[in-house]
Amino acid sequence: MSNDPKTEAEVRAFFDEYIKAYPKDDLDRYLNLFSQDENLVMFGTNEKWLGWGEYKSAPAEDKERYGEISLEYDWLKVNSQGLVAWIAAEVKVNVKVEGEWRSIPARLTGVLREIEGKWKIVQSHISVPG
Secondary structure (H helix, E strand, O other): OOOOHHHHHHHHHHHHHHHHHHHOOOHHHHHHOOOOOOOOOEOOOEEEEEEEHOOHHHHHHHHHHHOOOOEEEEEEEEEEEEOOEEEEEEEEEEEEEOOOEEEEEEEEEEEOOOOOOOOEEEEEEEOOOO
16 A cells, blocks of 8 residues: 555545535536446445436435535545545534534545546445444
8 A cells, every 4th residue: 555645635635625515506516526437336324326327416416405515524534556545534514404504523435546637536435423
């Protein structure tokens, strides 16, 4: 395993973009961060999407269900080898419910692959610790 400083910096920048883009007004900006093929695997609390076809509408559904939603993170660990990187993060999911902001602690893990010179999420899991 190698944690090449250049790769780590690229993946950290990618994760910062992920946090900024997380379902806000520009869903295309967010969706562009994912591998858009049948190998994409995404897990949420009580949810699972297999392949781009299943996942591509999920962020819009979350936005419709929760209205205002955003992420922030307190801690991020990056590991990598070649064209693959994996991350673990402690995040807060911020949602506005009935006009009041709520911050929900969660954990996020993901696998990224460099595709045509850009990092893309190929697998991810976000859930609330129990």
